[in-house]
Amino acid sequence: MDGALVADLQQALAPERVRVSPLELDLYARDAGIVAGRAEVVCFPLTPGEVQACVRVCRTHGRPFVPRGSGTGLAGGAVPIDDPVVIVTTKMTRILEVDADERVAWVEPGVLNLDLSRAVAHLGLHYAPDPSSQQSCSIGGNVATNSGGPHCLLYGVTSAHVLAVEVCLPDGSLVMLGGLDPEPAGYDLRGAFVGSEGTMGIATRIAVRLTPLPPAVRTLLLDFTSVESAAAAVSGIIAAGLVPAALEMMDAEITRAVEDFVHAGFPRDAAAVLLVEVDGLPGGVDAAASIVSDVGLAHGARTVRVAADEAERALLWKGRKSAFGAIARIAPNYYLHDAVVPRTRLVDVMTAVYDIAKRYDLVMMNVFHAGDGNLHPLIVFDRRADGVLERVMAAGEEIIQACVAAGGVLSGEHGIGLEKRDYMPLIFSADDLDAQARLRESFDPDGVANPQKVLPAGSRCGDLQRVPEGAWI
Amino acid sequence: MSEVHLHVDDRELASCVACGLCLPHCPTYRVTGEESASPRGRIAAMRAVEWEHRPLDGDFTTFMDLCVQCRACEAVCPSSVPFGRLMEGARETLVDETNYQPRRWRLAYATLGHHRLLLAGSTVLAAAQRVGLVPRRLGLGRVPLQRQPLRATGADVWLFTGCVMDAWQRPVHQAVIDVLGRGDIGVALPGKGADCCGALHVHAGLADGARRLARRVLASMPGDAPILVDSAGCGAALKDYGRLLDTDEARAFAARVFDVHEWLAQRVDRLPKSVRRLPYRVAVQDPCHLRHVQRTHQHVRTVLAPYADLVELDDEGLCCGAGGAYAATHPEMAGDLRERKVEAVRRTGASVVASANPGCIMHLQAAGLDVRHPLELIAEALRGG
Numbered sequence: 001m002d003g004a005l006v007a008d009l010q011q012a013l014a015p016e017r018v019r020v021s022p023l024e025l026d027l028y029a030r031d032a033g034i035v036a037g038r039a040e041v042v043c044f045p046l047t048p049g050e051v052q053a054c055v056r057v058c059r060t061h062g063r064p065f066v067p068r069g070s071g072t073g074l075a076g077g078a079v080p081i082d083d084p085v086v087i088v089t090t091k092m093t094r095i096l097e098v099d100a101d102e103r104v105a106w107v108e109p110g111v112l113n114l115d116l117s118r119a120v121a122h123l124g125l126h127y128a129p130d131p132s133s134q135q136s137c138s139i140g141g142n143v144a145t146n147s148g149g150p151h152c153l154l155y156g157v158t159s160a161h162v163l164a165v166e167v168c169l170p171d172g173s174l175v176m177l178g179g180l181d182p183e184p185a186g187y188d189l190r191g192a193f194v195g196s197e198g199t200m201g202i203a204t205r206i207a208v209r210l211t212p213l214p215p216a217v218r219t220l221l222l223d224f225t226s227v228e229s230a231a232a233a234v235s236g237i238i239a240a241g242l243v244p245a246a247l248e249m250m251d252a253e254i255t256r257a258v259e260d261f262v263h264a265g266f267p268r269d270a271a272a273v274l275l276v277e278v279d280g281l282p283g284g285v286d287a288a289a290s291i292v293s294d295v296g297l298a299h300g301a302r303t304v305r306v307a308a309d310e311a312e313r314a315l316l317w318k319g320r321k322s323a324f325g326a327i328a329r330i331a332p333n334y335y336l337h338d339a340v341v342p343r344t345r346l347v348d349v350m351t352a353v354y355d356i357a358k359r360y361d362l363v364m365m366n367v368f369h370a371g372d373g374n375l376h377p378l379i380v381f382d383r384r385a386d387g388v389l390e391r392v393m394a395a396g397e398e399i400i401q402a403c404v405a406a407g408g409v410l411s412g413e414h415g416i417g418l419e420k421r422d423y424m425p426l427i428f429s430a431d432d433l434d435a436q437a438r439l440r441e442s443f444d445p446d447g448v449a450n451p452q453k454v455l456p457a458g459s460r461c462g463d464l465q466r467v468p469e470g471a472w473i
Numbered sequence: 474m475s476e477v478h479l480h481v482d483d484r485e486l487a488s489c490v491a492c493g494l495c496l497p498h499c500p501t502y503r504v505t506g507e508e509s510a511s512p513r514g515r516i517a518a519m520r521a522v523e524w525e526h527r528p529l530d531g532d533f534t535t536f537m538d539l540c541v542q543c544r545a546c547e548a549v550c551p552s553s554v555p556f557g558r559l560m561e562g563a564r565e566t567l568v569d570e571t572n573y574q575p576r577r578w579r580l581a582y583a584t585l586g587h588h589r590l591l592l593a594g595s596t597v598l599a600a601a602q603r604v605g606l607v608p609r610r611l612g613l614g615r616v617p618l619q620r621q622p623l624r625a626t627g628a629d630v631w632l633f634t635g636c637v638m639d640a641w642q643r644p645v646h647q648a649v650i651d652v653l654g655r656g657d658i659g660v661a662l663p664g665k666g667a668d669c670c671g672a673l674h675v676h677a678g679l680a681d682g683a684r685r686l687a688r689r690v691l692a693s694m695p696g697d698a699p700i701l702v703d704s705a706g707c708g709a710a711l712k713d714y715g716r717l718l719d720t721d722e723a724r725a726f727a728a729r730v731f732d733v734h735e736w737l738a739q740r741v742d743r744l745p746k747s748v749r750r751l752p753y754r755v756a757v758q759d760p761c762h763l764r765h766v767q768r769t770h771q772h773v774r775t776v777l778a779p780y781a782d783l784v785e786l787d788d789e790g791l792c793c794g795a796g797g798a799y800a801a802t803h804p805e806m807a808g809d810l811r812e813r814k815v816e817a818v819r820r821t822g823a824s825v826v827a828s829a830n831p832g833c834i835m836h837l838q839a840a841g842l843d844v845r846h847p848l849e850l851i852a853e854a855l856r857g858g
Contacts, residue, residue, distance in 0.1 A: 023521055023533055024508075118787075135498075325551030325552055329551075332489070334490060
């Protein structure tokens with residue numbers, strides 16, 4: 001333990017908000033993904049000024065730092081590497097200002113996504129991006145990973161809902177990126193920051209766009225006897241000219257696990273179910289719902305169930321959004337991918353993914369945002385079994401390769417973090433990676449902000465060309 | 474300290490995927506924002522001890538001890554991790570291996586099982602309160618100086634009377650007897666031995682003490698008649714006797730146990746219908762062990778609705794901080810939680826709060842709220858306001 005670092009942090013915050021006990025550090029070794037690291041110190045700032053103070057102390061002591069929100073990330077983005085100071089924003093939970101006319105809210109980074117929507121519901125507004133973890137995940141974390149969610153099919157992902165971000169840069173200074181003006185002048189640095197996964201600094205205040213609650217909503221549950229027909233129905237719905245608010249698919253295993261929890265009446269014998277939501281004006285949603293139903297039936301849907309009321313709708317969504325958490329009903333660990341593939345290739349890719357799992361003798365499930373082709377293949381396992389982790393990782397790599405071969409990308413919404421970092425060269429050339437590394441360097445020239453995340457070692461061309469000090473040429 | 478094993482089932486300990494969906498439902502996480510005060514973090518700490526051989530040190534004890542054991546996390550866990558059992562097991566281990574539950578607390582818990590001693594002590598406490606000898610910061614509600622004796626009215630159902638509930642809130646028992654009487658339901662009172670359900674002992678990790686009390690409770694209410702409980706915490710404990718004692722007799726007993734609202738909800742037609750509704754709005758506060766553990770909280774509404782206009786709190790049943798003995802052992806956290814509950818009540822605009830658990834009632838009364846047991850409200854309505 002670095003006593004001087006700890007003393008300075010205690011001085012900057014308060015002794016009780018700086019933690020170093022081994023057991024407590026263990027609790028910050030990982031997020032909701034599968035890799036673990038080790039924190040040197042964990043601290044809890046209360047204000048943007050305290051975040052700055054933490055970062056400055058880190059700089060003085062040559063320590064990297066790792067920002068952390070609720071720790072619900074699925075790619076290891078908040079996993080501490082290189083014995084860093086973990087700066088946790090969970091005590092910064094105030095909604096600072098709500099402007100119902102301008103439909104803007106200023107929030108601290110630790111505000112929970114669903115808490116914000118609840119707080120503005122009485123104004124007829126909500127915060128539209130709705131990750132499945134929305135009850136637990138923080139807006140700061142959403143900004144870091146540029147989170148998606150079921151309803152982002154229609155409303156767009158986090159980036160489309162963040163107007164401005166106050167950022168504590170890796171040198172400890174505060175800057176405001178973006179602004180409330182419709183078209184802020186200059187480069188869109190806000191856009192660069194959203195999704196930067198803590199590698200460009202820490203969001204200390206965020207201005208988000210609020211969206212009116214839709215006047216009418218219809219939620220449909222369709223069930224199919226094959227994954228292929230469900231996937232074909234997805235394409236059919238989009239081809240019919242509809243963009244539903246959400247278009248989600250769950251396969252047989254995950255549907256059963258979820259049903260065991262929510263008892264919402266998800267058909268336990270279906271090969272796949274689609275959860276489709278349309279919203280808008282009352283007349284429009286009825287027409288859209290009947291199109292969804294017709295297309296589904298034409299593609300072999302066994303039943304079409306329309307949620308009768310808000311309670312039934314909420315229960316269906318609770319099922320969908322609990323899916324990852326319900327995995328322990330089958331096994332205690334999962335390795336999750338987040339690839340996005342062209343919708344037209346959904347069936348091929350899913351077939352390939354199930355085949356890979358079968359070859360490695362692993363249990364594979366799928367629950368995902370079908371409407372935008374954002375797959376979430378989950379390999380379910382018990383890490384305490386001998387040799388299983390190697391098989392899981394090998395299968396994971398093949399899954400990624402299959403997705404990329406189909407024209408896909410690595411991540412739709414969870415981020416790259418640590419878990420997907422080394423796959424980056426599969427979709428980016430050396431030049432692409434170098435350009436990204438340069439952008440990152442312009443924010444963090446010394447590489448102290450969430451080191452070793454997102455970009456694999458050697459991304460910067462200079463990394464390869466630099467001659468080590470003292471080397472003989 | 475050499476290697477220890479927690480008194481937990483390894484498969485149950487492994488059954489958390491660390492998704493974090495429990496976090497916002499955990500009262501201590503809501504207050505602190507810290508993993509160590511969350512269900513996910515506590516399970517990670519248990520795993521660190523059990524799987525990584527971390528010591529049972531002061532940090533581990535502090536993390537376990539701060540839990541209110543409201544079990545809200547269980548109700549929202551998609552994988553149904555049995556967190557309550559894990560926490561009870563971890564505390565049992567702490568009792569066995571460390572000086573967790575020092576002597577004075579063990580004595581206090583032991584007193585609960587000796588009803589005459591408890592009643593005498595309670596009277597002394599009440600007298601001390603009246604002459605200003607009990608510090609207000611303890612947050613203790615006003616303890617009654619005198620108690621009217623209860624009388625059995627028949628043998629249709631048993632009414633479990635318990636320890637603190639009987640000492641401090643006997644009028645609630647009387648209200649239950651009165652209300653059931655209006656439906657021609659005769660109430661039997663337990664024989665010797667029904668001193669205490671043992672819930673607080675289980676929560677404190679004193680399982681052996683709990684088992685001793687449970688066996689006596691079991692013997693105090695023989696036969697087949699339903700056993701009604703008007704305290705949510707006791708009801709949850711009695712319903713768990715099958716697991717605690719692991720005998721067929723205990724399982725048969727547990728199957729006879731009902732929360733009084735749960736039992737009445739099926740029989741609302743037996744109570745008089747034409748009554749004057751209460752002239753005030755009532756906010757329903759769900760005791761954790763009714764909502765998250767027994768999951769019978771809707772029945773309170775079913776039973777109470779004919780007599781009063783009910784309003785809901787908007788806090789999703791977040792614990793008020795009472796937590797059995799928690800308000801006494803952790804006054805600061807309990808106070809923080811209570812403030813949140815008081816705010817939630819204020820937002821409803823209701824002047825009266827209904828709560829079906831003695832701990833919550835007293836804890837919230839101490840904050841100045843007008844809190845009554847639902848059966849007291851019904852009794853009032855049946856008396857004609």
